[in-house]
Amino acid sequence: MTDTISRNWPAPAKLNLFLHVNGRREDGYHELQTLFQFVDHGDTMDFKVTDKPELILHSDMAELVPDSDNLILKAAKSLKEASGYSGGAEIWLTKILPMGGGLGGGSSDAATVLVALNALWQTGLTKQQLAAIGLKLGADVPVFINGLAALAEGVGEKLETVTPAEPWYLVIHPKVHVCTKAVFQDPDLPRNTPKLTLNSLMSNPWQNDCEKLVAERYPQVANALAWLIEYAPSRMTGTGACVFGSFDTQQNALNALAEMPAEFDAFVAKGINISPLEQRLRQL
Ligand SMILES: C[C@@](CO)(OP(=O)(O)O)[C@H](O)COP(=O)(O)OP(=O)(O)OC[C@H]1O[C@@H](n2ccc(N)nc2=O)[C@H](O)[C@@H]1O
C-alpha cells in the first residue's frame, strides 16, 4: 500500500431537512430531533499510507484553520491512537464546502478520514467504534460514518435510518459565517418543541427551530430565504448560514440558479439517502 495514492474519497455535504430543539441539557448541549440527508456535492480527499508515523495534511485551509485544529488531522490522530497503528498517512484535501455553512463539511471530512484510513490501514474498527471516536470530534460525525439518511436524536448520536424523497436542491450560501455555539447560547432560541415519534415527524410539516433567530441576526440569511421561497419550498440547514429549496428536477433547480442575484454563492445537487462515502465503501 505504501507509496500508492488512494484517490477521490468523497466527503459529502448534509442537509438538515428539519431541525427541532427539544430542550437544553445540564451540560449546556441541546437535545435535538433532526433529519439528515446527504447531497452529491462535497469535498474530496486522497490518501497515501506511509511507514513513518507522521500525519501530514496538504490543503489550502491552513490560513483559515491551523493544522492543530483541523478535524482531518484530529480524526487521523484519534484513529491511530485507538487502533495502535504504527505508520502514518499523507492526506490531500480538495475543499469545496463553505465552512460554518450548516453543510457539515468539517464533520464530513473527519468521518471520511476515519472510514478511509480504517480501510487503508486495515485497522478493522467497526462502524460503531468509528462513530464513537467521531462523536468526540463533532456531533454530526456519526451520521457521516453511518452513511445513511437518518433521524438523529440526542445530540446527534442516536440514529434511525429513514428514506425520505430524494429531490434536487438549490443550496444557497449567503456568504456569511454563522457560529453554531452562538446560536445555541442565544437566549431567544426556542428550545421547547415537543419530542415527536418518527411517524409524526415524517408526516408533519418540516421546520428548523434555529431559522427565525438566525434570519433575524443575519439579514443575508433572511434575504436568501426570501428570494428562494419564491421558487421552491425552502428552509435553512443546521444552524445556518446555508438555505436550500427543493425541486422536482435538476433543470428546474438550474433555472432558478440562473436567476439568482450575484450577492449569493450556490450549487445544485441531488438529495441522496446513501452517501457517496458509503457507496464507495460498498464497491471496495
Ligand atoms: C446542530 C447542528 C445540526 O447539524 O448544526 P450545524 O453545525 O450542522 O449547523 C450540529 O449538530 C452541530 O454539530 P457541530 O457543529 O459538530 O457542533 P459541535 O462542534 O459539537 O458544537 C458546537 C457548539 O454548539 C453547541 N451545541 C451543539 C450541538 C448541540 N446538540 N447542542 C449544542 O448546544 C455547543 O455549545 C457546542 O459547543
Ligand SMILES: Nc1ncnc2c1ncn2[C@@H]1O[C@H](COP(=O)(O)OP(=O)(O)O)[C@@H](O)[C@H]1O
Ligand atoms: N476540515 C475542516 N473543514 C471545515 N471546517 C473545519 C475543518 N476542521 C476544522 N474546522 C472548523 O470547524 C468549523 C465548522 O465547520 P463546518 O463543519 O464546515 O461547518 P458547519 O458545522 O456549520 O456545517 C469551521 O469554522 C472550522 O473552524
